[in-house]
Amino acid sequence: xxxxxxxxxxxxxxxxxxxxxxxxxxxxxxxxxxxxxxxxxxxxxxxxxxxxxxxxxxxxxxxxxxxxxxxxxxxxxxxxxxxxxxxxxxxxxxxxxxxxxxxxxxxxxxxxxxxxxxxxxxxxxxxxxxxxxxxxxxxxxxxxxxxxxxxxxxxxxxxxxxxxxxxxxxxxxxxxxxxxxxxxxxxxxxxxxxxxxxxxxxxxxxxxxxxxxxxxxxxxxxxxxxxxxxxxxxxxxxxxxxxxxxxxxxxxxxxxxxxxxxxxxxxxxxxxxxxxxxxxxxxxxxxxxxxxxxxxxxxxxxxxxxxx
Amino acid sequence: xxxxxxxxxxxxxxxxxxxxxxxxxxxxxxxxxxxxxxxxxxxxxxxxxxxxxxxxxxxxxxxxxxxxxxxxxxxxxxxxxxxxxxxxxxxxxxxxxxxxxxxxxxxxxxxxxxxxxxxxxxxxxxxxxxxxxxxxxxxxxxxxxxxxxxxxxxxxxxxxxxxxxxxxxxxxxxxxxxxxxxxxxxxxxxxxxxxxxxxxxxxxxxxxxxxxxxxxxxxxxxxxxxxxxxxxxxxxxxxxxxxxxxxxxxxxxxxxxxxx
Numbered sequence: 001x002x003x004x005x006x007x008x009x010x011x012x013x014x015x016x017x018x019x020x021x022x023x024x025x026x027x028x029x030x031x032x033x034x035x036x037x038x039x040x041x042x043x044x045x046x047x048x049x050x051x052x053x054x055x056x057x058x059x060x061x062x063x064x065x066x067x068x069x070x071x072x073x074x075x076x077x078x079x080x081x082x083x084x085x086x087x088x089x090x091x092x093x094x095x096x097x098x099x100x101x102x103x104x105x106x107x108x109x110x111x112x113x114x115x116x117x118x119x120x121x122x123x124x125x126x127x128x129x130x131x132x133x134x135x136x137x138x139x140x141x142x143x144x145x146x147x148x149x150x151x152x153x154x155x156x157x158x159x160x161x162x163x164x165x166x167x168x169x170x171x172x173x174x175x176x177x178x179x180x181x182x183x184x185x186x187x188x189x190x191x192x193x194x195x196x197x198x199x200x201x202x203x204x205x206x207x208x209x210x211x212x213x214x215x216x217x218x219x220x221x222x223x224x225x226x227x228x229x230x231x232x233x234x235x236x237x238x239x240x241x242x243x244x245x246x247x248x249x250x251x252x253x254x255x256x257x258x259x260x261x262x263x264x265x266x267x268x269x270x271x272x273x274x275x276x277x278x279x280x281x282x283x284x285x286x287x288x289x290x291x292x293x294x295x296x297x298x299x300x301x302x303x304x305x306x307x308x
Numbered sequence: 309x310x311x312x313x314x315x316x317x318x319x320x321x322x323x324x325x326x327x328x329x330x331x332x333x334x335x336x337x338x339x340x341x342x343x344x345x346x347x348x349x350x351x352x353x354x355x356x357x358x359x360x361x362x363x364x365x366x367x368x369x370x371x372x373x374x375x376x377x378x379x380x381x382x383x384x385x386x387x388x389x390x391x392x393x394x395x396x397x398x399x400x401x402x403x404x405x406x407x408x409x410x411x412x413x414x415x416x417x418x419x420x421x422x423x424x425x426x427x428x429x430x431x432x433x434x435x436x437x438x439x440x441x442x443x444x445x446x447x448x449x450x451x452x453x454x455x456x457x458x459x460x461x462x463x464x465x466x467x468x469x470x471x472x473x474x475x476x477x478x479x480x481x482x483x484x485x486x487x488x489x490x491x492x493x494x495x496x497x498x499x500x501x502x503x504x505x506x507x508x509x510x511x512x513x514x515x516x517x518x519x520x521x522x523x524x525x526x527x528x529x530x531x532x533x534x535x536x537x538x539x540x541x542x543x544x545x546x547x548x549x550x551x552x553x554x555x556x557x558x559x560x561x562x563x564x565x566x567x568x
Contacts, residue, residue: 081475082474083482231515305501307480
């Protein structure tokens, strides 16, 4: 299948509208089949956490990985439970750690370039601190990375506006979905104006917008979402998802509408989501093929926002 | 000084001295105590407080400035150069005395002092103040505010749920603080689309609180001292009262740490 690709900001790296997220890939029963199905369906971007050894092990055996744009979130040197502006960027992302993680991943994955290197849980205060920018430029000039980006903690959408405005980054990864539209009010228009790429993540809000989730059976014991969705959170998110579902038009599914909603913003270059079965890949690709939602539908869906 | 009942907030006075204050803090079931203060209208600097509260909200960390220099800086900028000079002097002397007592409570370097007059809605969520070091305490006095703050022990917080809640809400609360401080709207209007979260800000009944009744409220007009969370000692969870949102008062915060 051929899927149109778009350039990711000023990097010139071409990515498909759908990016395969890998956070849950290793838990899939046939993870390499999932990757193969995505690639044969036209997916040309894959997103990876540099600290996710299980996902890296899966991808290390994928022979055609060089045909994909590999978008990496590098691992902070200290654990970040929340945005941490009180820490200096040098303590979190030193030049040494950028280089070490990049070179280690290139070796393990058997590829020559990481297309995008992202600093996760970005804090606005870090823009002019440390030597991360200089090191990123060195890695770029050596051909080891294609671009530099920042990835934002849930809800912390304004943290990247300074970096985007200064064109200090090529791309931003941000949560943007039916429940959380905060990025639409400032960050996404600024990215569009400055020509910075946008990787919109979590279109299904960690699964709640992909279909009903039952607390007793929905999340495995070792799934981090079991704790994240405490009773009141799961109840409210489920009730709100049910309201969206009740207003679907004939033939639509909640997951497809949620995915198309995220993709519909003109600033969004690609939507990153974790898919763990071939059926999920096919369903997502079918949604992508339907294209953006019409403007009046988008307006009504914006009323579902509550995490912003 | 009055002895604490099993679950009540001990009350003391700054002039009881550091050992007595430390004793009360040790007895407190929530890691905090009430400190009696004169009523706002009876302060020798009541006119200065009223004049500052009539201006746009501000915050100043004193940094290396003396209380007199810091108060001059704020007052010169907000109400006019040299105005209310005698009241400035009285206020600075009071702040210096409070800072001295707090320093004696922990036996460390001079405390960190700040003054602010705006309302941060994020403070309506139960939270800890955190510092490195061995022991730290924070004195908070909202001069002229219509309601106090509440304290609850760390044992009344479900820490897993708290982490999950803050993962979802932390950045949203930060943005709400900014929006309110720049006058984009009221808390109620800005979070109209989040009725459950707004209700929690109003009531203090958050899903991570184990027993909503197990809290103690600092009496209106009193200041408080609470334990700051340090690697070695659990801090006191606290939250502002919803009643403060339209009149936060002039908030003096003095944080004393045992470590430099």
